[in-house]
Amino acid sequence: MSVLTAPTTALHPDRLLPFERELRPIARRLYEQVQHLPILSPHGHVDARLLVDDEPFADPTSLLLTPDHYVTRLLHASGVALDELGVGQGPLAEDAARRAWRHLCEHWAVFRGTPVRYWLESELAEVFGIEAQPGPATADAIFDRISACLREPQFRPRALFRRFGIEVMATTDDPTDDLAAHLILSADPTFEGRVLPTFRPDRYLESGRSAWVDDVTRLGATAGVDTGTxxxxxxxMEQRREHFRAHGAVSADHSHEDVGTAALDAADAERLYARAVRREIDPAGATALRRHMLLEMARMSVDDGLTMTLHPGVRRGHHGPTLSRFGPDTGHDIPLRGSFTDELRPLFERYGTHPNLRLVLFTLDESTFSRELAPLAGFYPSVYVGAPWWFLDAPDAVRRWRSAVTETAGLSRTSGFIDDTRALCSIPARHDMARRLDAGYLARLVAEHRLREDEAAEAIVDLVDGRPREVFRL
Amino acid sequence: MSVLTAPTTALHPDRLLPFERELRPIARRLYEQVQHLPILSPHGHVDARLLVDDEPFADPTSLLLTPDHYVTRLLHASGVALDELGVGQGPLAEDAARRAWRHLCEHWAVFRGTPVRYWLESELAEVFGIEAQPGPATADAIFDRISACLREPQFRPRALFRRFGIEVMATTDDPTDDLAAHLILSADPTFEGRVLPTFRPDRYLESGRSAWVDDVTRLGATAGVDTGTxxxxxxxMEQRREHFRAHGAVSADHSHEDVGTAALDAADAERLYARAVRREIDPAGATALRRHMLLEMARMSVDDGLTMTLHPGVRRGHHGPTLSRFGPDTGHDIPLRGSFTDELRPLFERYGTHPNLRLVLFTLDESTFSRELAPLAGFYPSVYVGAPWWFLDAPDAVRRWRSAVTETAGLSRTSGFIDDTRALCSIPARHDMARRLDAGYLARLVAEHRLREDEAAEAIVDLVDGRPREVFRL
Amino acid sequence: MSVLTAPTTALHPDRLLPFERELRPIARRLYEQVQHLPILSPHGHVDARLLVDDEPFADPTSLLLTPDHYVTRLLHASGVALDELGVGQGPLAEDAARRAWRHLCEHWAVFRGTPVRYWLESELAEVFGIEAQPGPATADAIFDRISACLREPQFRPRALFRRFGIEVMATTDDPTDDLAAHLILSADPTFEGRVLPTFRPDRYLESGRSAWVDDVTRLGATAGVDTGTxxxxxxxMEQRREHFRAHGAVSADHSHEDVGTAALDAADAERLYARAVRREIDPAGATALRRHMLLEMARMSVDDGLTMTLHPGVRRGHHGPTLSRFGPDTGHDIPLRGSFTDELRPLFERYGTHPNLRLVLFTLDESTFSRELAPLAGFYPSVYVGAPWWFLDAPDAVRRWRSAVTETAGLSRTSGFIDDTRALCSIPARHDMARRLDAGYLARLVAEHRLREDEAAEAIVDLVDGRPREVFRL
Structure with a gap:
């Protein structure tokens, strides 16, 4: 298995730390403060049942490749069809899994400079002990090595969860979910982690969708409430949020085209809702109703204390033919221009200074970092700037974000790191990346005499540990 | 008073200069070229009466904390109510002032990485000789030390003005102001600085405001002109501008939601104006009238030579409840997306190449730096890109600005530094910060062999001294 | 001629490479991999007849100054009238040329920090052996030295083309051009370069223009087709594209205010077209027709394989009086806010995954780098992110672009460098600049342990040579 000893970059102890000799020693010392702190992951997409079942992962492809649109999208752009990668096909036969894996390895060069490469190399090295770089010559050996690992008990989901040092991990769940998996985990004395559901009601706020009537009917049935009005x-909604809270939820997550909020008076809200129930609402009406509903969700967050997180500004399923064939989350969600100032004003007028509200604002439009997010978080006690998300969860983007946000909002008005991942094995690499980047950022402040090193050391612990505990009331 | 000797970062001689050893010596030499040049402050918000009266400042809180929304906003975001900070309450009793000061010191950590921290530490160190870092343990001692200073004659406004090396300082004034304070100062042989009024007519251009009719009536009374048409x-307006010019004004400043300009024909302008006088103008009409009026103000600048400065794109008083209770400028003005290209086209078609016009464009939307501001200033001889303003007057933002603007517009098409401050004591720290950052930027150009060091030395003197004198005809 | 020996920065061997000692040796090694590779210039504005005629260039001013709006614009901003620079006047008398040249040299300082300075100094040094810095004292000597050079055979266009190592150079041509010049060059056994036409049909898609009817009539006459429908x-269009393809064209270039695409049904398209032919189309109709036509052009690119390049988002001829007097491309085209996600969706729904389509997206709005361009190129196999263009073709902007694009789209989904220049002599300096900047970017990835140096060496060759060959099917 000598091909597996070809060099990679993943395990250099100083990876992602500043290369400058004036900064690196400072950054190293700061990183050491947080390197081994437990992982708090208050927003993500791993399925709780994975940990309930604790079955071995099937194969390297379904573990690391097929379900991860960060990975499949760039392969698709490079000419590999999604069905060649197993997307949308359910469990893969071994030869299909191996063929997909070879595509990944043969196209390794297209990931140069991307965080996907960084994460995958970290996972291969740190989870599976593989330091060889993926490529045509190593594809099969890496596939076999991971496959062999996956048959071992220490590579089952719970064992990995423990080994990764995850203290808290939030999932993302439909309001009608019974959360049985979360209940089992919290009741299991042999499982020491906290796995928390997250209330994600988007579909029930989009009354122009063809399935909306069925969805709210099912919601009503689940809650034991007539949702005809x-x-x-x-x-x-209130009842299901209470159910979620009772099962450990700490936040409600919302993702719509924009973050517009605008109150309707009660009669107008009922009228629009009734029209939607009759499947007669027009797009403008559906938008008005959604903006009213989002304001209602903020009110509920004030009442029940679930932290409200907003992930707006993406055109989901941009490529219709791919959406039809392979389903959602298959790599062609494309960001839109964003804005927050006027859109959220009605929300802030009502709840912006309410001591119960915690509101985390994420964006995919970097122009809002310094223009809107930092100024909002620099005044409203309810607002935190969300960590760089999705396309922006990458070294240079994180640096731009810290640079753009901190000077107006400081460090304390940010959310702490959010991994937002579907890939269990990528969690430690992602959190570690964020810690290294924060160490580098703070080291620069120290070297420019803007911060003392003892303050920076205190700050980095707060970023890694204090922020998520405060923002999500962990 | 040993707590006052705990270390801070503020006085390191190389603070904010590049940390890289390849750059620092160059940057130091460049900085030395301008370190001691007199301060030219052609736009700011210090009150001229402060220098007329020359009374001792009341206490540290009303000097450094309460009136400065840069400081109070982040404390507010961190959970300190504005009334705890004395905002909107007039003069503070000593115990209230001390209590507010303690809030500031106890929350010192929230300012990490912000320019507020940098400015305040610089002021404490350089104005008051205090090198201790604010904190719970040092709050009272620092308060007492500053209080003691403020009773000394060398801490009165005029003495500080002199000690700071301020050659020119502009104030911001309502068109109806009689400018008596400016007259007193210019007539006083014992006061050697130049304190210039700035014509700021915003409210008179916003005819949809409820107080507009009263405002223009008062304007008419002041000018001795019937403003019914x-x-x-x-x-x-022309008469009041002439009054300002006669009292030393060099610029007129304008801040509206956008910079739209569009000519109305004379009859339409009169018709809309008449409707506004009857309090019957609708929002679209008010906007149309404002855009016509802004074009008229450009015409006046061409005629009378007052440099026109535009500070657009802020939603003022974003949080209604705070605005009602504490008034404007209390920390919740939030920027909006900006654009200039089409909005200013009517102005440029008429006056863009007129030799008399000087137009300085400021923005809070960084996406306009390279997209619009630099291309405009790189063609129109009337246009200068304004220095980074407000939220963007901070080290990393200044660096992004220089980087984004210079490659298209060069160095000479920028305005020179503008402090825009209400806080007299922060003026030297702010100008010094800008000089350090320019030294760092130019040092990089030298180290990358894009500029010779002797050129950089000439350039930095021009940025600090030449630009403001040319742009504002000082 | 001793004044010509005063120092400049242009020839330092490490210019534009990273100044940091941790990076520079790596960057140097990477740069050496590509320093001498042939130039591939798949998009530009040099006239093919220049190479057919191969006449000596008239004088330094008409070679380097007058036709280059990058140069004239900043002189204009600095108070030099365009007619003083010979703009819009045809051939210049020697004294007028010399006077214009003196303006350039006397204003040399205004170009500090701009790429214009870098390019011109590189050209003076590398093409003409002049290392003196332009200035009042050197203006005449430099003018005379270049003039003397231009009389030598080795400074004729073909000799320079050869000396510059240009393998492929694309021109930009009207669809009605007979491309005789291209035919002559390709048939000439003594001319070894490839000079390819580019199909640029913008004016025929803008049916609201007053000259549109005449234009499409001429188009029809050229194609031998009735363009009344x-x-x-x-x-x-199809026939002219075929003509271009037969003469070596590899791409069709499109530049409109936006990149909106939207299909009309056949009857509506005919109806709008008929209205335009009658000169009765309104602006909304003209826009609808243009968006349909742009979709049609994408369909043609799928069919005939011409790479489609989009250069949107500029207000052309921003200053009417200058446009009237001096014509287009005289320095006052000003960018607009841009967006791509929704605008191009109809195009992508139809052709985004078609294996025949190559689509290169350029922007002047940096906020679209990470928000839209990289996500689109990171999924659609047809899309490449165009190199930084026009105002953004400058060192710091290129660095921002690589940083913003690579983490989402990798290196392989970018277009390779595009010089887009009218100035033959600037081609080598521009390509060399891009190579140096890519070397610096990749060196940082290596120093941060994100890429191995052998991979970076492979990557830089691919960026310089592989990308343009693939993207433009060279």
Missing amino acids: YAGWVLA | YAGWVLA | YAGWVLA
Whole structure:
């Protein structure tokens, strides 16, 4: 297996730390403060049932490649069809899995300079002990090595969860979910982690969708409430949020085209809702209703204390033919221009200074970092600037974000790192990356005499540990 | 008073200079070229009466904390109510002032990485000789030390003005101001500085405001002109500008939601104006009238030579409840997306190449730096890119600005530094910061062999001294 | 001629490479991999007839100054009238040329920090052996030295083309051009370069223009097709594209205010077209027709394999009086806010995954780098992110672009460098600049342990040579 000893970059102890000799020693010392702290992951997409079942992962491809649109998208752009990667096909036969894996390895060069490469190399090295770089010559050997690992008990989901040092991990769940998996985990004395559900009600706020009527009917059935009226919808939401809270949820997550909020008076809300129930609402009406509903969700967050997180500004399923064939989350969600100032004003007028509200704002539009997010978080006690998300969860983007946000909002008005991942094995690499980048950022402040090193050491612990605990009330 | 000797970062001689050893010596030499040049402050918000009265400052809180929304906003975001900080309450009793000061010191960590921290530490060190870092343990001692200083004659406004090396300082004034304070100062042989008024007519251009009719009536009374017609409004504006010019004004400053300019024909302007006088103008009409008026103000700048400065794109008083209770400028003005290209086209078609016009464009939307501001200033001889303003007046933002603007517009098409501050004591720290950052930027050009060091030395003197003198005809 | 020996920065061997000692040796090694590779210039504005005629260039001013709006614009901003620079006047008398040249040299300081200075100094040094810095004292000597050079055979266009190592150079041509010049060059056994036409049909898509009817009539006459109907317009376009392809064209270039695409049904397209032919189309109709036509052009690119390049988002001829007097391309085209996600969706729904399509997206709005361009190129196999263009073709902007694009789209989904220049002599300096900047970017990835140096060496060769060959099918 000598091909597996070809060099990679993943395990250099100083990776991602500043290369400058004036900064590196400072950054190293700061990184050491947080390197081994437990992982707090208050927003992500791993399935709780994975940990309930604790079955071995099937194969390297379904573990690391097929379900991860960060990986498949760039392969698709490079000419590999999604079905060649197993996307949308359910469990893969071994030869299909191996063929997909070879595509990944043969196209390794297209990931140069991307965080996907960094994460995957870190996972191969740190989880599976593989230091060889993926490529045509190493594809099969790496596939076999991971496959062999996956048959060992220490590579089952719970064992990895423990080994990764995850203290808290949030999942993302539909309001109608019974959260049985979360209940089992919290009741299991042999499982020491906290796995928390997250309330994600987007579909129930989009009344122009063709499936909306069925969705809210199911929501009503789950809550034991008639959702034929807006008042019923509100009641059902409140009841399901309470169910989530009772099962450990700490936040509600919302992702719509924009973050517009605007109150309707009660009669108008009922009228629009009734129209939607009759499948007669027009796009403008659906948008107005959604903006009213989002304001209602903020009100509920004030009442029940679930931290409200907003992930707006993406055109989901940009390529219709791919969406039809392979389903959502297959790599062609494309960001839109964003804005927050006027859109959120009605929300802030009502709840912006309410001591119960915690609101985390994420963006994919970097122009909002210094223009809107930092100024909002620099005044409203309810607002935190969300960590760089999705396309922006990458070294240079994280640096731009810290640089753009900190001077107006400081360090304390940020959310702490959010991995937002579907890939369990990528969690430690992602958190470690964030810690290294924060160490580098703070080291620069120290070297420019803007911060003392003892303050920076205190600050980095707060970023890694203090922020998520405060923002998500962990 | 040993707590006052705990270390800070503020006084390191190389603070904010590049940390890289390849750059630092170059940057030091460049900085030395301008370190001691007199301060030219052609736009700011210090009150001229402060220097007329020359009374001792009341206490540290009303000097450094309460009136400065840069400081109070982040404390507010961190959970300190504005009334705890004395905002909107007039003069503070000593115990209230001390209590507010303690809030500041106890929350010192929230300012990490912000320019507020940098400015305040610089002021404490350089103005008051305090090198201790604010904190719970040092709060009272620092308060007492500053209080003691403030009773000394060398800490009165005029003495500080002299000690700071301020050659020119502009204030910001309402068109109806009689400018008596400026007259007193210019007539006083014992006061050697130049304190210039700035014509700021925003409120008179916003005809949809409820107080607009009263405002233009008062404007008319002041000018001795009937402002019942648009023609009268124009005449009144011209007369007040002449009054300002006679009292030393060099610029007129304008801040509206956008920089839209669009000519109305004379009859339409009168018609809209008449509707506004009857309090019947609708929002679209008010906007149309404002855009016509802004074009008229450009015409006046061409005629009378007042440099026109534009500070657009802020939603003022974003949080209604705070605005009602504490008034404007209390930390919740939030920027909006900006654009200039089409908005200013009517202005440029008419006056863009007129030799009399000087137009300085500021922005809070960084996406306009390279997209619009630099291309405009790189063609129109009337246009200068304004220094980074407000939220962007901070080390990393200044660096992004220089990087984004210079490659298209060069160095000479920028405005020179503008401190825009209400805080007299922060003026030297702010100008010094800008000089250090320019030294660092130019040092990089030298180290990359894009500029010779002797050229960089000439350039930095021009940025600090030449630009403001040319742009504002000082 | 001792004044010509005063120092400049242009020839330092490490210019534009990273100044940091940790990076510079790596960057040097990477740069050496590509320093001498042939130049591939798949998009530019040099006239093919220049090489057919191979006449000596008239004088330094008409070679380097007058036709280059990068140069004239900043002189204009600095107070030099365009007619003083010979703009819009045709051939210049020697004294007028010399006077214009003196303006350039006397204003040399205004170019500090701009790429214009870098390019011109590189050209003076590398093409003409002049190392003196332009200035009042050197203006005449430099003028005379270049003039003397231009009389020598080795400074004729073909000799320079050869000396510059240009393998491929694309021109930009009207669809009605007979391309005789290209035919002559390709048939000439003594001319070894490839000079390829580019199909640039913008004016024929803008049916609201007053000259549009005449233009499409001429187009029809050239194609031998009646363009009185939309179907005829399509046929004429197809025929002219085929003519271009037969003469070596590899791409079609499009520049409109936005990149909106939207299909009309056939009857509506004919109806709008007919209205335009009658000169009765309104602006909304003209826009709708243009967006349909742009979609049609994408369909043609799928069919005939011409790479489609989009250069949107500029307000052309921003200053009407200058446009009237001096014509287009005289320095006052000003960028607009841009977006791509929704605008191009109809195009992508139809052709985004078609294996025949190559689509290169350029922007002047940096906020689209990470928000839209990289995500699109990171999924659609047809899309490449165009190199930084126009105002953004400058060292710091290129660095921002690589940093913003690579983490999402990798290196392989970018277009390779595009010089886009009218100035033959600037081609080598521009390509060399891009190579140095890529070397610096990749060196940082290596120093941060994100890429191995052998991979970086492979990558830089691919960026310089592989990308343009693939993207433009060279």
